[in-house]
Amino acid sequence: MNFDYGLVGETGLAFFGKVSTTACHELKNVLAIINENNGLLEDMTFMAQKGRAIEPERLGRICEGIAKQVRRADELLDYISRFAHSVDQFEDEINLEDCCRLVVFLARRLTAAKRLIVEVTTPPEGTARLTRGNPFLVENLLWTALLEAMQFCDNGGTLRLMPGERDGQPMVAFGGLNCLSEDFCPTSPLSALLASAPARWMTYCPEQRCELIFTGGEG
Amino acid sequence: MKILLVDDELEFISTLAERLHYRGIEVAYTSNPAEAVELVKASCFQVAVLDMKMPGISGLEVKALLEEHCPQMKFIFLTGHGSEEDYVAGRSASAFYLLKPINIEALLAKIKEAAAASEEKP
Numbered sequence: 001m002n003f004d005y006g007l008v009g010e011t012g013l014a015f016f017g018k019v020s021t022t023a024c025h026e027l028k029n030v031l032a033i034i035n036e037n038n039g040l041l042e043d044m045t046f047m048a049q050k051g052r053a054i055e056p057e058r059l060g061r062i063c064e065g066i067a068k069q070v071r072r073a074d075e076l077l078d079y080i081s082r083f084a085h086s087v088d089q090f091e092d093e094i095n096l097e098d099c100c101r102l103v104v105f106l107a108r109r110l111t112a113a114k115r116l117i118v119e120v121t122t123p124p125e126g127t128a129r130l131t132r133g134n135p136f137l138v139e140n141l142l143w144t145a146l147l148e149a150m151q152f153c154d155n156g157g158t159l160r161l162m163p164g165e166r167d168g169q170p171m172v173a174f175g176g177l178n179c180l181s182e183d184f185c186p187t188s189p190l191s192a193l194l195a196s197a198p199a200r201w202m203t204y205c206p207e208q209r210c211e212l213i214f215t216g217g218e219g
Numbered sequence: 220m221k222i223l224l225v226d227d228e229l230e231f232i233s234t235l236a237e238r239l240h241y242r243g244i245e246v247a248y249t250s251n252p253a254e255a256v257e258l259v260k261a262s263c264f265q266v267a268v269l270d271m272k273m274p275g276i277s278g279l280e281v282k283a284l285l286e287e288h289c290p291q292m293k294f295i296f297l298t299g300h301g302s303e304e305d306y307v308a309g310r311s312a313s314a315f316y317l318l319k320p321i322n323i324e325a326l327l328a329k330i331k332e333a334a335a336a337s338e339e340k341p
Contacts, residue, residue: 025272028299028319029228035320036234043241065230113275 007192008137014189015140019106023080026109030073037066079105086135094131094138096163096172096214097122103142104161116150117158129163131170131214133197138214141193142172145201145212148190152177152208166202171213178208220334221262224248225255225281226270226297238323244330252281256288263289265337266330271298282314293333297321 040062048054082102100120104111111118123129131138146161153159153176160175186194186201194201194212202211222244224232229250236246247264249255252273259267267285269278278296285292294314315329 025299029231032297032299032319032321033228033231033234036231036238039238039323040234043238047241065234069230109274115275 007189008140008196011144011189011193012136012140015143019080019083019143022106022109023076026076027073030069030076033069034066037062037069083139086139090134091132092135094133094135096129096131096138096170099135099138099142100161100163100172103139103146107143107146110147111150111159114150114153115156116153118146119158119160121160121162123162123164127164129170131216133214133216137193137196141190141197141199141212144187144190144193145172145174145210148187149174149177149210152180152184154178166211166213169213169215171211173209173211175207175209177210180205180208180210184210220266220330221245221247221264222330222334223255223258223264223267223285225252225267225273225278226250227273228270235321235323235326239327239330242323242327252276252284255281256284259285259288259292264292266293266295266333268295268297268326268330271296291337293337295326295329295333 041059044054044059079102083106097120104118104120108118142161146159150159157178158176160173162173162175163170164173165171180203182203182205184203190201193199197214198216199212199214202213204210220243222239224236224246225248226232227250232248232250236248239246247258249258255267258264267282269281271278273281278294278298282294285294296314296316297319298316299319315333317326317329
């Protein structure tokens with residue numbers, strides 16, 4: 001692999017920072033909700049001590065609210081742990097569908113800002129879904145491509161990530177880009193990541209889709 | 220006292236609203252900033268408690284939208300980040316600022332302070 005350490009390193013740090021701050025923000029929100037539910041239980045305990053009856057159904061809803069937030073934090077930490085471990089191996093076999101699902105999860109606060117629905121499809125049986133490469137670099141490439149692709153979706157639209165293959169090479173197609181224009185040119189961070197992966201970027205305006213084709217991987 | 224809560228975490232504000240209600244405060248809440256503008260158009264609030272970062276819009280932007288309809292309203296920003304950038308932005312917007320998870324007594328103190336300031340402002 002041919003790495004442009006300067007720009008790829010800078011882009012990678014920005015990616016790591018963005019994912020970390022987004023995760024911190026979400027975990028703080030989880031803690032804030034658990035804290036309010038705990039406070040509500042304290043309030044109800046205080047009122048019960050003053051003789052006011054506690055409704056069991058209300059208590060049940062508070063408990064369910066806390067359990068929901070525990071599940072939310074647990075799911076987030078599972079994804080963050082996978083993300084953090086992606087730097088463990090310099091090169092590894094990468095399942096593109098799993099990688100897409102991870103990146104879509106990590107970016108969901110950003111995609112929610114555009115009220116986008118983001119779907120990851122499962123490739124048909126027999127389709128290449130693996131590539132070899134640097135796992136962190138591939139995640140960064142998919143993240144950057146996703147952020148660039150979502151600019152070409154209307155607010156409230158549906159963006160689809162479709163792992164599959166193009167001429168025997170593993171690829172991820174981005175569909176639903178209804179505002180895609182012919183003059184679209186990848187930004188310099190995306191270009192640097194494409195060169196490093198290595199991968200190439202294809203734009204198909206009539207089909208409203210782009211493809212990220214991994215040219216150095218194995219099918 | 221009448222206050223407005225705006226945060227994209229609906230479960231957070233609905234629970235907080237219930238706790239404030241137990242403390243004698245009249246509360247309206249929404250997770251949708253556009254709906255917050257409609258609520259303020261319909262009826263002015265003394266204080267608005269806003270999340271600093273919501274999907275697609277910042278608390279400062281929501282503050283500007285609400286102030287158009289209710290100039291005397293005072294603002295308290297809530298954030299999970301606690302970054303220097305947020306703190307400076309919140310303070311420079313002549314608002315109060317609290318970190319999540321919040322302490323209800325600290326929030327009540329800020330609400331009372333903000334409401335008093337709202338009454339002073341013509």
